[in-house]
Structure formats: C-alpha cells, structure tokens
Amino acid sequence: MKVAFYAPMKSPDHPVPSGDRRMARLFLRALEMTGADVQVASHLRSFDKSGDAAAQRLLRDKALREADNLIAAYSQQPETKPDLFFTYHVYHKAPDWIGPKIADALDIPYYIAEASHAPKQQNGPWQLGYDAAEHAIRAAGRVLHMTRLDGACLEPLMSSPSRLVHFPPFIEPTPMAADLPQAANWVRDAGGSETRKNLLAVGMMRDGDKFNSYKQLAEVLPHLSGSDWQLLIVGDGPRRPDVEALFAPFTEQVIFLGERSEADLVSLYEYADLYIWPACGEAFGMAFLEAGRAGLPAVSCQIRGVPDVVADGVSGILVAAGDVSNMAAAADRLLADPALLADFSGRARQFVSKERSLKAAAVRLASYMKQDIK
Numbered sequence: 001m002k003v004a005f006y007a008p009m010k011s012p013d014h015p016v017p018s019g020d021r022r023m024a025r026l027f028l029r030a031l032e033m034t035g036a037d038v039q040v041a042s043h044l045r046s047f048d049k050s051g052d053a054a055a056q057r058l059l060r061d062k063a064l065r066e067a068d069n070l071i072a073a074y075s076q077q078p079e080t081k082p083d084l085f086f087t088y089h090v091y092h093k094a095p096d097w098i099g100p101k102i103a104d105a106l107d108i109p110y111y112i113a114e115a116s117h118a119p120k121q122q123n124g125p126w127q128l129g130y131d132a133a134e135h136a137i138r139a140a141g142r143v144l145h146m147t148r149l150d151g152a153c154l155e156p157l158m159s160s161p162s163r164l165v166h167f168p169p170f171i172e173p174t175p176m177a178a179d180l181p182q183a184a185n186w187v188r189d190a191g192g193s194e195t196r197k198n199l200l201a202v203g204m205m206r207d208g209d210k211f212n213s214y215k216q217l218a219e220v221l222p223h224l225s226g227s228d229w230q231l232l233i234v235g236d237g238p239r240r241p242d243v244e245a246l247f248a249p250f251t252e253q254v255i256f257l258g259e260r261s262e263a264d265l266v267s268l269y270e271y272a273d274l275y276i277w278p279a280c281g282e283a284f285g286m287a288f289l290e291a292g293r294a295g296l297p298a299v300s301c302q303i304r305g306v307p308d309v310v311a312d313g314v315s316g317i318l319v320a321a322g323d324v325s326n327m328a329a330a331a332d333r334l335l336a337d338p339a340l341l342a343d344f345s346g347r348a349r350q351f352v353s354k355e356r357s358l359k360a361a362a363v364r365l366a367s368y369m370k371q372d373i374k
Contacts, residue, residue: 001373003031004041004070004082004102008063009094011043019286024088026172026358027113031086033362034369041085041102042066047094051125060128063097070098071105083373084109087136091116095132100139109372112137113144113167117153142368147284147305165368168308170361171289171352175262183271186264187232192255196230197335200272200296202265202287205237209281214239216278216324218246221253223328229253229335232272234260269294273341274334275316276300276327284309288316292352297344299330309356315348 005012005028012024031038044066046059074081087099090112103110115137121130137143137157144167145151151166158164188194201217203210221231231250233243236259247254260268269275275291275298284305288298292309298316300306301323312318317334319326334341354360 001034001036001084001369002080002082003036003038004085005031005038005088006041006085006096006099007088008044008046008096008098009089009091010045010047012040013043014045020089022286023114023169026170026361027086027088029172030170030358030362030365033358034366036084036369038086039082041070041082042098044098045094046097046129048126048129049093053125053128056126056128060097060132064101067098067101067105070102074102074106081106082108084111084369086111086113088112089114090133090136092118092121092126092130092133095129096136097132100136103139109141109369110139111142111144111368112140114146114150115140115143115154116145116150117157119153141372147308149304167361167364168356169284169286169289169305170356170358171286171293172358174266174293182264183267186257186268187230187255187271190255190257191252192230192232196228196253197274198272199229199231199274199276199331200234200268200291201231201275201277202234202290203277204235205239205243207239210235210237211239211242212280213278213282214243214246216280216322217276219324220276220278220327220331221247221250223325225328225332225336227253229331230255231276232257232268234258234265234268265290266294269296272296274299274331276331278322278324278327279303279306280321282306289352289356292316292348292356295345295349297334297341297348299327299334301327311347311351311355314344315351316344 007024010020012028014021048056085099085103087096090096099110144165145154146169230253232255234257269291275296277300279285279300288309291298292315298310301321302318303321310316317330
C-alpha cells in the first residue's frame with residue numbers, strides 16, 4: 001500500500017521546528033506503522049499569513065501546476081501511484097489545492113487530518129484560501145478532526161456523518177531522558193527549594209496566547225494555599241522580562257529554568273508534582289500529553305482543544321476558562337492529598353498510553369484505510 005503525504009501548512013521536512021511540523025511527522029510515523037509505504041508528495045507551502053489575494057492566486061497556480069506534474073509522473077510510472085492521498089492540516093490560510101485534484105484524477109481516497117472551517121472568514125481577505133479549504137474538506141472521504149470544537153464547525157460540510165472522525169492529538173513514546181536527579185540539580189541551581197511541592201508550566205514567552213496564559217497563571221498564585229509550593233517555569237522568548245515582572249510578587253517561589261531540550265523536559269515532567277497551564281486560546285497543547293505521558297496530572301481550563309488532551313477527572317482537573325480561583329483550588333486539592341495525586345498520576349499515564357499514543361493512532365488509521373482503499 002502506497003500513501004502520498006502532504007502538509008500545506010508546513011512540510012515535515014521544514015527546517016524550523018514547530019508544533020505543526022511535529023504533528024505532521026507524527027502522522028507520517030503513524031501511517032508508516034500501518035505498514036504503508038509513505039512518500040511526501042510535495043513540499044509546497046500554501047500558507048499565506050497576511051491575507052494577500054494576489055499571493056494566494058500565485059500559490060494556487062503553483063499548486064495546481066504541481067498537481068498536474070505529479071499526476072503526469074504517476075501516469076508515466078504506474079508503480080509509484082499512491083493508493084491514498086493524505087493531507088495534514090487544512091484551513092483558510094493554508095488550503096490544499098493539490099490533494100483533491102490528484103485524488104480525483106487517480107480515483108483514490110483522499111484524507112484530511114486536522115481540518116478547520118471558520119465561516120466568519122468567508123468574504124474576508126483569505127477568500128480564495130477559504131473557498132479552496134472548503135472544497136478540499138467537502139471532497140475528502142475522511143476528515144479527521146483533532147478537537148471536538150473543530151468537529152462542530154466541520155459537521156455542516158459533511159455529506160455523511162461517517163466521513164467526519166474525531167481523531168484526538170497523540171504523542172510519540174517517551175524519548176531518552178536525562179538522569180532524573182538532574183532536574184533536582186537544575187531547580188536547586190536556579191534558587192529553588194528541594195522540599196517544596198513543584199508546580200510546572202511550559203510555554204514560550206511571546207506575544208498573544210502564550211503571554212496571556214502567563215498573565216492568567218500569575219493571577220492563580222495568590223489563591224494558592226500555604227507556602228510549601230514553588231512554580232517551575234520552562235520557556236524563553238522576547239517577552240521574558242514582562243513574564244518575569246508578572247511573577248515578581250512571588251520571587252522566592254517562582255523558578256525560571258529557561259528553554260530546555262526535549263530530554264530535559266522529560267526529566268522535569270518526571271520530577272514535578274503537578275502541571276498547571278491556563279492554555280488561553282491554544283488549539284490543544286502537546287505539553288499536556290507530554291506531562292500525562294510521564295504520569296504528571298494537569299490543572300487547566302475547559303477551553304478549545306484542552307479537553308481532548310486532558311481527560312477531566314482522569315488525567316487532570318479542568319475548570320471554567322479564566323477561573324483562576326478554581327484553578328488554585330484544584331491544585332491545592334491535589335497537592336494536599338498524596339494518595340489522590342498518585343491516583344491521578346497513574347490514570348494520566350494510562351490515558352496517554354492507551355488513548356493518545358502513536359501506536360493507538362496507527363491502529364485507528366489502519367482500520368479506516370482498510371475500509372476505504374480498494
């Protein structure tokens with residue numbers, strides 16, 4: 001079985017790391033684990049950040065030429081013809097002009113993973129991209145939506161309910177970690193205590209949703225009980241001075257650890273007692289899955305895709321968006337009860353292992369592909 005893979009937002013081979021590139025690579029790996037021969041069909045990026053209609057027309061024309069060239073190449077070398085065209089991440093700023101054309105020409109199934117549809121963008125500056133994304137979504141035999149919020153917006157475009165599949169975010173197995181005692185050393189070296197309970201937050205320090213999350217997190221701290229806790233913050237970026245200023249009233253209890261490698265993060269997830277992050281405006285947040293993978297329960301908000309990566313009452317506790325006092329109360333409840341915290345820890349690890357793992361995603365993909373590929 002051959003699968004042609006395309007990520008119009010950002011190719012899995014793009015040199016700049018991002019959450020989008022990471023998920024594209026995860027879908028590639030999941031497809032390979034089904035036993036398929038997966039090839040990246042195109043590296044063409046259709047992303048238009050500014051809403052420039054002329055730029056969108058140029059991207060469309062370039063993409064359609066690319067599709068024509070691929071169709072010709074598959075005709076000349078039939079042994080390379082894919083049995084499925086799989087596109088990751090389609091929306092009005094990064095539509096897919098290639099996949100639908102190729103799938104139609106070759107008469108093969110067309111899948112989209114992480115599609116989103118925003119009716120408020122109709123007749124806006126991304127009109128061309130909006131129309132193309134809607135066309136692709138309507139043309140897809142399977143649309144895998146990663147959050148329930150996206151699913152609700154996509155449902156009106158589906159001719160058949162079976163075409164719309166809730167396919168939550170998933171994560172790779174735990175990478176090689178640094179020695180766990182190192183996390184304690186990093187905390188001590190940064191001025192932290194070895195006896196306090198550790199809350200952990202991970203996020204880049206930049207404008208927009210990330211800064212808003214830090215601002216809200218700083219508002220949680222005055223509501224926490226006692227003083228036997230400390231907040232470990234991992235991240236860096238242009239707004240770091242402003243983030244540090246937000247937490248100035250708690251200088252002795254907020255420890256800045258800077259940007260850390262993936263292996264370092266694994267060590268910190270294992271070391272901490274509780275993950276806490278408001279996730280303002282975030283699509284879902286892979287850090288929640290990283291934490292759960294390590295058995296670290298989370299406290300966050302019922303917002304956007306967070307309920308798809310944190311099972312409320314199972315792998316963590318979710319409160320209403322912006323409810324800083326209840327975020328603090330949830331953290332207090334877990335930190336004050338070691339047995340309850342240990343119970344959440346075990347369930348968080350099990351939730352990610354059984355329901356949000358790369359292996360589980362591959363099994364699900366294989367079942368859909370078996371149904372759809374001739």
